[in-house]
Amino acid sequence: MKILFKSSIYLIVLFTLFSCGNADNDVFFNPSSGSDLGEGSTVDPCLDLGDSQLTLSIQDQFTTLPGKVSIFFKVSDTEGNPVPGLTANQFTIYEQGRNDDCFNKISTSEAQARISPNAQIFNNSTLLVLDLSNSVLSSSLQELKTASVSFVNNVMPEVESESNKMAIYWFDGEDELHLLNDLTSSKEDLIASIDAITDDISNDPSTDLYGAVIKSTEKAEKLIKETKNNDIIGAASIVIFTDGTDQASRYTEKAALDKVKNASLNISYFTIGLGSEIDTEVLASIGKTSSVFAGNKAELETTFNDISYLVSQRANSFYLFEYCSPKRDGSGDNNLAIQVTSGSLQGAVQTKFSANGFTGGCE
Template sequence: MSGCQFDKEAGTEPSIDDANAPHSPSPENNITGVSTVVALKWQAEAAVRYDLYFGESYPPNIIYADSLSEPSYLLTNLKPSTTYYWQVIAYFNDGSKIAGPIWSFTTTAAGQNTAAGYVLKLYKIETAEPSDVRILLQALDLAGKGVTDLQPSDFEVFEDGEPLSPSESQLSVIKKEGINYKLRTVLLLDNSTSLKDNIDEVRRAASEFISNKYAEQEIAILQFSEQTEKLANYTSDTDSLLRSIQRYQTGYSSTDLYGAVIEGASLLKDVFTADSVIQSFMILFTDGRDTQGSHSLSEAVNSVYNKIVFAVGLGQEIQPAVLNSIGTAGYYPISRVSELNSKFEQIKSEVDKFANSFYLISYKSPKRGDKIHTLMVRIKNNSYNGDGSFVLGTFNSRGFYSK
């Protein structure tokens, strides 16, 4: 970043000589007490797209989102009492790019972000003849947990700033049961020699998790110590998975924890369309730390950004800060392996809320002609009116007709 000077200890914002560099950050640089749900915003005149670097390390070396068309990005489920660093790279029509300053903010303490309300995340807007508009979104509470009980009457839809009549537009809201929804799960299980006395109990807990899975849920099983071994590819066949988990056996003393996380994360692929949703998450279980040194923590954390990972750590040898960084959806410490089954059940409950928090809104638009229209969706009487309290997008009514 030529022309940039930054004194991290002093906490001052760097100066960048180029007037076109990203500037005017929101939240303000170095601010504290930021909600765990926040929209990052900035300005960069004449820029056509942006890359966002974001993370807990300085400088932020993880591309959290790339090729953004708007100077904003909504973040949910951030960790409390955590300092985050972020940087925006602006790209221009002539092929040039300019890196902005590195900004930071610190989230509010745990338990202080308890206000009621809803956050909406937009995944897809699609149109179809004769005049159908479909919006796939997700509803979360302010702690980033899925909201599952919203009804069609709870939503308001606006076209070009005007409210739609639910009856005239034939507005409907479909939950997960009406969407072609597939849940994929990676079980990533430590099998290093330190677990030799607990292998059978871990296998039993994993077997019970498999036996209680949803019918549409596909599971892949990996075990790791010196190397990562795939015991089962994604399948929904319960009997096949139960046979595969019997191959979970004691491995070696060397533990490539970070390499295993990277390999497991590579299997997490999500697809969001109005016709199909594939949602994936990973459960990591370990009783220790990375002893091999083949990969770095930053590589492991980089691999799980924007992905759903639950980390379960057993005993005194674990590093809570490490597992907290890897466990993007939560870190669950246990003191005895007998607690593993209850933690799997707790995670299953969280996943169930997340999976059932998707809503497909469908209606017939009165718009006609080759024109771009704005679309906004919000929840009636939402007590939260901050970042993410509504979703905003556009659609083209080209080809729309009455039938």
């Protein structure tokens, strides 16, 4: 059984995770909601770890009897760039109990520390949103289709997994976000839907960019809520392509940017702009995670590949770190600090866990 530490926020995802057992009861901490550290806090200065160049942001944590502590977090550098590919031997664990003036270092080998995968408690969704207004259909449709197929191939795993899905939408000037392919784990279905796009798919020459931003955010929010209701960590990436500015004027720029600003922290935003008619400042504000711009249609596949790399890197910068704690039943709440090193860079985060019911025999 495990004691879930429910988070009020979950961020953009994700590395696959490991867990076991059934929920017993909930313990709620007071997370620093909206901060770079997620549920975590700054490490106690008594550890004297020095300046941090890496940020560990705790998204969720739980314990599993007889004595396992599991922490789910993302790692990024000071510029916000994801740090993927970390292994268990790059982490150091420190615990502080009621009788400790400061933290004690825990041997990761004796604690059987590991980075653990399990897709059962994680869902990662990507929403690819394409501008199919007349300017795209008449001048760069084939290049867009080729670039979109490359994006699907780069983002979707080779082996289908229910924890990684993508949906494709398109917009023109209508007050509607059109569905091209519903959320699926099938790479083949996604590619087939892209290949089936023809130049007569739309007869509206206008562009409802702001409406597409608002509606795609609402769809991502719904996906996050559904996963949370099932006790699953959910993340979503919204990737919006356009070759122009909003022409429909149905929604305001402020309404679209406010939607992005106030969206769940587990939704990442990427934008891809094409040509000279785009507003790079607006697209950069919408694509707050990352934005790229292609000067012409020949560069379109390269820009899509750049974004697909970032989407994948961000997903692989999320980890579930697990170890067997030496604390035992009766010790109550204990402080925990986790430090990570990557080359010459280091960072740390602090949290706490309850050792109620902890015994020996942890695996």
